[in-house]
Structures are given as C-alpha cells and as structure tokens.
Amino acid sequence: MPELKNTVSSCRAILGPAMESLGAELAAVEGLDARIGALEQALLNAFERIDPPKLHSRTIAKDILDARGVIRTGELACKHGMHPRRMERVFLEEIGVPAKVFVRIVRFNHAKQAIEQKPDIDLLWLAHECGYADQSHFTRNFHEMFGITPAAFKSKMKELTRLFEQEPPDVVFVQDSAEASE
Numbered sequence: 422m423p424e425l426k427n428t429v430s431s432c433r434a435i436l437g438p439a440m441e442s443l444g445a446e447l448a449a450v451e452g453l454d455a456r457i458g459a460l461e462q463a464l465l466n467a468f469e470r471i472d473p474p475k476l477h478s479r480t481i482a483k484d485i486l487d488a489r490g491v492i493r494t495g496e497l498a499c500k501h502g503m504h505p506r507r508m509e510r511v512f513l514e515e516i517g518v519p520a521k522v523f524v525r526i527v528r529f530n531h532a533k534q535a536i537e538q539k540p541d542i543d544l545l546w547l548a549h550e551c552g553y554a555d556q557s558h559f560t561r562n563f564h565e566m567f568g569i570t571p572a573a574f575k576s577k578m579k580e581l582t583r584l585f586e587q588e589p590p591d592v593v594f595v596q597d598s599a600e601a602s603e
Contacts, residue, residue, distance in 0.1 A: 443459075443460070443463050446459055446463075447459055447460065477501075477503075477511045477515065478511055478512050478515040478516050478520075480501065481497055481501055481508065481511075481512065481520065482516065482523065484497060484500070485497070485520070485523060485524055485527050486527055489527065489528065489531040489551075490524050490525065490526070490527035490528025490529070490530075490531055490551070490552075491528060491550075491551060491552040492524065494508065494509070494520045494521050494524060497520065508520055509521070525562070525566065526566075528551050528552065529551075529562070529563060529566040529567065531551065532547055532550075532551050532559075532563060532571065533567065533574070535547055535550070536571065536574055536575050536578055537578055540575055540578035540579040540581075540582050541579070542575070544556060544559075544560075544571050544572060544575065547559070547571070548560075559571065560572070
C-alpha cells in the first residue's frame with residue numbers, strides 16, 4: 422500500500438510489454454462489457470506475476486475488526502507472537518497506517534455507526550462500549566477523528582431521522598395505492 426499511496430501509474434508501468442498486445446486485443450473486442458472483461462483479465466494476469474505480499478497484518482486486522490477496535494495493540498502483538506514495534510512496522514508496511522491508527526479508525530467507525538443506527542443512544546454507554554473510562558476523553562477523541570462532537574453528531578442524526586419520517590415517499594408503489602383505497 423505505501424508504494425501505491427498518492428501515486429498515478431500508467432498501464433505500461435503495470436503491464437509492461439503486455440500493454441502493446443493489450444491495446445490491439447481491446448481494439449478487436451466488440452462491446453464495452455467485453456472490453457472491460459478483457460482488461461480485467463489482463464490486470465489479473467499481471468498481478469499473478471507479482472510476488473504475493475506476506476500479509477501478516479491480515480489476521481491482526483481481522484482481530485481488530487472483530488473487537489470493534491476495543492483492543493490493545495500490545496495484546497494483539499502478544500497474541501500473534503510479535504514484538505509491539507515489529508507489529509507496528511508490519512502494519513505500516515502492509516496496510517499503510519500503524520496498527521494503533523487502524524484501531525482508532527475501527528473504534529470510531531463503530532461509534533459513528535452506532536449513533537447513525539440509533540440516534541437516541543446514550544453517549545456515556547457508548548463511550549464505555551468503545552473502551553473509554555469517561556465520556557470526556559471519548560468526546561475529545563471523537564471530535565479529533567470526525568471534526569464534530571458525538572453529541573452534535575447525535576443531534577444531526579436525530580434531525581435527519583425526524584426529517585425522513587416527515588417526508589412523504591418519493592415513489593408510490595401500485596400495491597401501496599391499492600391498500601390506501603381499500
């Protein structure tokens with residue numbers, strides 16, 4: 422990931438000499454869907470020639486996702502038989518961000534989704550659910566991550582929910598109009 426981050430690559434750089442034959446191949450194919458299929462196959466073939474990454478971070482990332490970000494990186498490193506610094510370097514190399522940052526992103530996405538799904542959620546309970554001992558620390562970190570406090574976000578979600586409940590549907594289905602006339 423770090424090599425691809427913020428870069429633009431030409432097809433020639435990715436496919437190498439195969440790019441010349443691909444151009445002719447795509448020109449001979451009829452239809453957009455068939456051309457896209459041929460291009461996808463050429464890219465898959467090119468990626469098969471590349472050495473696969475080690476992806477030590479995949480199982481660690483799965484553990485973080487399963488815990489909804491409420492897990493200590495030291496605990497993860499121990500579970501996976503790595504020194505914490507080694508785990509951070511592996512994560513940075515393979516994912517593009519340190520494990521601690523990934524943990525924060527997952528934790529706060531969980532909190533944001535919880536508020537989106539249930540705008541009346543108790544923020545003290547949510548702070549505890551996200552692994553915080555107090556709501557003020559949770560609020561400060563949430564604001565750092567999203568640029569808005571959890572209370573302000575919750576208020577916006579309540580307002581959106583209220584607006585959607587008041588709005589008549591944009592589309593009326595035949596079944597709905599039949600039920601209304603009965």
